[in-house]
Amino acid sequence: xxxxxxxxGLLAVLALSPLVADNSELYPVKVExxxxxxxxxxxxxxxxxxxxxxxxxxxxxxWFVPGGKAELIRSTDPAYPxxxxxxxxxxxxxxxxxVQSSYTDNTWGVLEPQAGSGKFDPTQDVKLEF
Numbered sequence: 001x002x003x004x005x006x007x008x009g010l011l012a013v014l015a016l017s018p019l020v021a022d023n024s025e026l027y028p029v030k031v032e033x034x035x036x037x038x039x040x041x042x043x044x045x046x047x048x049x050x051x052x053x054x055x056x057x058x059x060x061x062x063w064f065v066p067g068g069k070a071e072l073i074r075s076t077d078p079a080y081p082x083x084x085x086x087x088x089x090x091x092x093x094x095x096x097x098x099v100q101s102s103y104t105d106n107t108w109g110v111l112e113p114q115a116g117s118g119k120f121d122p123t124q125d126v127k128l129e130f
Contacts, residue, residue: 025089026086026087028085028086031085033045033046033082034054035108036081036099038108040061041120043058043061044057044119045057045058045097049130050130055128055129057128058116058120060121060122069092070094071097072099073096073099074099076100080099080100084098085126
């Protein structure tokens with residue numbers, strides 16, 4: 001009797017699994033952030049590319065709104081800063097930027113107004129370099 005219940009339970013799980021399966025196909029890519037520069041138009045993020053190189057990505061401030069393409073998460077966690085970019089079916093979907101809460105932390109900087117002007121394009125896709 002006990003085996004019959006186990007077999008029935010297993011069969012029920014297998015039969016219902018396609019109905020509750022997450023077909024979102026989100027693929028997260030995490031990169032370690034070296035420095036985040038704040039600008040009136042967004043954030044310039046310098047991240048580690050491989051073991052010795054760095055790369056840059058510009059994230060428009062308009063993405064950092066509720067329901068937008070980006071989320072800024074602040075904490076004093078020593079693992080911060082890092083960036084997680086989510087791709088759906090090979091295309092950029094959204095991202096999460098994890099940063100230190102204090103702007104006095106050495107991972108924060110300020111980008112000169114003219115240095116970032118025009119580089120924060122909200123129609124761009126995020127394509128990380130490796």
